[in-house]
Amino acid sequence: MTLSRRQLLQSGALAALAPALGSVSGLAPIDAALAQAAPGEPTWQHALSLFGEIKYPADFTRYAYVNPDAPKGGMARQISIGTFDNFNVVVAGVKGSIAPAVQYLYETLSTESLDEISTEYGLLAEASQHPGDFSWVTYRLRKEAKWHDGRPVTPEDVIFSMEVLKKYSPRYAGYYRHVGKVEKVGDRDIKFSFDAPGNRELPLIVGQLMVLPKHWWEGSDSEGRKRDVSQTTLEKPLGSGPYRIKEFTPGRSVTMERVKDYWGAKLPVRIGQHNLDELRFEFFRDNTVALEAFKADQADWIAENSAKQWATQYDFPAVAEKRVVKEEFPVRNSGRMQGFVLNLRRDTFKDARVRRAFNYAFDFEEMNKQLFYGQYKRINSYFEGTKLASSGLPEGAELALLETLRDKVPAEVFTTPYANPVGGNPEAVRSNLREASKLLKEAGFEVRERKLVDPAGKPVSVEILVRDPASERLALFYKPSLERLGVTVAIRTVDDAQYQNRIRAFDYDMITDLWAQSLSPGNEQRDYWGSQSADQPGSNNTVGIKNPAIDALIEKIIYAVDRPSLVAATKALDRVLLWNFYVVPQFTYGFIRYARWDRFSHAEPLPEFGVSGLPTLWWYDADKAARLGKRS
Template structure:
């Protein structure tokens, strides 16, 4: 089981809004490009790709990515599940106002796009070339002359600048994320230059390259009723995009249909060959996961990603599976790690003492939960970068130790002498021992038992916790945790509310403990400020839900961002991981390094999925009419 509804950096449908680390690769210029002057003063060579330290697989002029089928047929419809609801197509205010429709991410493009068989490498999409100096103090992107909006108008530097300004103005999350971009300016007919607030941040060129580009002329125009559009408000007017899909139809809160743009300007670009193969992609919305599962069984949707261990173990014993008309398959996740946890709100006094936070971890019997609820499928998370080479382990050594020495006075001393571990339950003896340890920590933090209730020893105020969620399927997890907390004398309530209420409470920091997750790429960088940085702690809508304000962590985040090579990045990230763990900000939950999928057997795919793209569905899959005829239900 994982958390999927929050919009997360580096992993969401809005991949074009997220960062990937930068480096360079050369690009031979077209005749038209050669006729243009070089990039602005202090210019550098034009490049066709960006990667952290110049590790670029595909040379200039490449024909396609290796993992696609260039002859994949076009056609067919795929129906997918979306949970919750939606009331907004305006991504500039996503996460701040309304509930964004997930499908809207398919209609927009960014300056660059990622390959799925390399670590954080980007190639030109709306932009044909990129240039930046050796000190990374600015970057210029040159747009393709053929790039067009769906209404036929060209994509311009003005669109790029408008998009950056809109995200910075209306989204607190991205205002913080793009705060290092101090100026964006048009410096040529098709060239836009971004100036940064300082040199040395290797990630910034690609952060702006990943910017989702919006049509300025459309947003500054009027709708069919003659009313001026407002980029700062939610809307259900069909938006204008530039990508290989556009929204065809929708029913508010129920479904969204996108259709393939048959005359798409970029269909023949190397980065798009073998992609966007379905004529239509439908997103069917369900308020309840159980109903969504039954809809899949009833052939109302074609594809399902299964996040429940219980369902995976018990819910797929139906005739279509036995008859091989429905295929169950797991795909290994090599592209990211994750921290999923019970997250405590440090803005509330009762969670400010690290001993209290550690005590709650001692009360969590993961091993018994894994056995009873999850059929033993999961592994306990022991790192904020779980599942990657960036996860810390053992005692700090070498370069990691050198980095930690720079903050020794400001971090828990145990970092240097003890290996971080989660308490281990799973037996009556372990549980009793863990609860005794938890009670001792709570006493040291100033609490005591009175009339079988945990209270503040000075004020007599009871210790109370609300476990807040939006997903009914997670109630069983919270209810499993509740008795252990109550054995410590804590008064615990479990509350599940709808998605809109939940988002509003998160934005106003109105919660005790929620379940949240922070996915991590293989190349962490500026998003760490959004996750754990002091400035983000007070920004409504930021991903620093915990409310961390710690100068040592800020310093380590900067070290991650300003690394010079891969070895230094790994060491700096491990140091950051270790400090986060030893502050006990969360009660880590569990993870599973594979993506469980179920599908009606109607699709074709390349023989091997891309190394860092999991299944690659639906972007590089296609409709297989012969298979579809055998499954029945629809042609």
């Protein structure tokens, strides 16, 4: 299951804040009539969980981790890196650069809780039902769900959304590939039929569908021009969510305003959330400039991705005076792989021995010391930071699964625990480079006049494509090591728009990429590593992997019948990905770093799988703000 847009946010202490569970005034839970089903038919459910128990009953009033009495009001100024020229989510990742603020415009059929793994509760939909073989699911829309123009959200909107997202977005096309038919089966009911039974994740991920207003997209703008859902737009879109676009300056800023008559404000899944009246997104070209704006109180908080800046650039007076708070939030809701991508569409990287040699050339330990003040650790798994990461040698169910693919995976999968080379001192570096040279020679490469040439005698040159100073710094550190192997290395820095266009077209030798992983992987793995996505422009398969063993393991994950089967298949996939050396793993840090001007508060503690909860779970604290004084 992908990390929902959520993403990226219990304790008995919160129970003291909570009233007894019961119905929210004016919003009845699933009643007896709704819950009834014909004998043998699936029953309507207020929530779906992939494998485990559902924590909150049908009549729950709110999540345990929110403050139901959080005050509404105030503004938060946030930093976004890059630029934007598009508000159309349908073509995000395909055309233009999307403004992140649009995530607050639209609602989904269901929404996750942040203190459970893979559990979704009704949002636009009040309930869902599916059979035991997971061959279809039906969602029932809430009567009160409406767009910001007052019109109801309809089954026609849901059908339209699925159709256009699958048609114009490669990522959605892959994610919902097994949704074969979508039809209206009642006044408020939509049935999604799947192309095969057994995929237990599909009912949940269908609930993650972002629903768009069909009538708006099929209408005309203020100048009478027909809208086109397949093109970018900077017209303010119509939404159904807690915020709407108030104003914007293309490429520079977007201000969202809270919808005062938001239809879902009293839903249990929305109580105590979206408390800020305005969310202002300011765009900066790079993090260095953004940090200076933050120091000048031109933004209320900043997410710091640079270990160097975190260690050296937060010594200004406001920090010492406690007017600015530095805080690190543990990441428990996801894992990740981040690394230098070796594009398999290039002949240079088709041989795994070459790819492995590039890993031997990467001296992470020295980079960590010089650039990151020793704060990071090397990534050793595609599911780093989770219990899904492989380690040691395969055993039990994982081994049994891999045995069925023994002739299709590297032999080391069964004999050798995966580990990255270790550098950090001259002797280790020389040893690693010798091993890299040996691998290159075995692959038919050789050095002539200090230049590495391939088996055809062609000099080996690679371009590392980057778009920001942080990525450029990594590439510049890596470059001399590759050059010691005889590789000619060029580093090409381009603007955000050009970078996105080249990524969509897979026009690069090497880039840095990151794949976020949920605690319950599923259909998104096809988009990350599946053969079908390798040739889909805009997909997340930036490596270009076409490997039947990996395809088979992805299917095992998707069709896992229980949590142990899912874990075994995921670890097996991890192991096979690692031993194919598709990327040069970089580094990770188990926390998100934030600095903020002390104008905001949140309920304690934050949810286990919610990271910081900014800005959804926070509120503007007028007393704290008064002590800080007027914003600059």
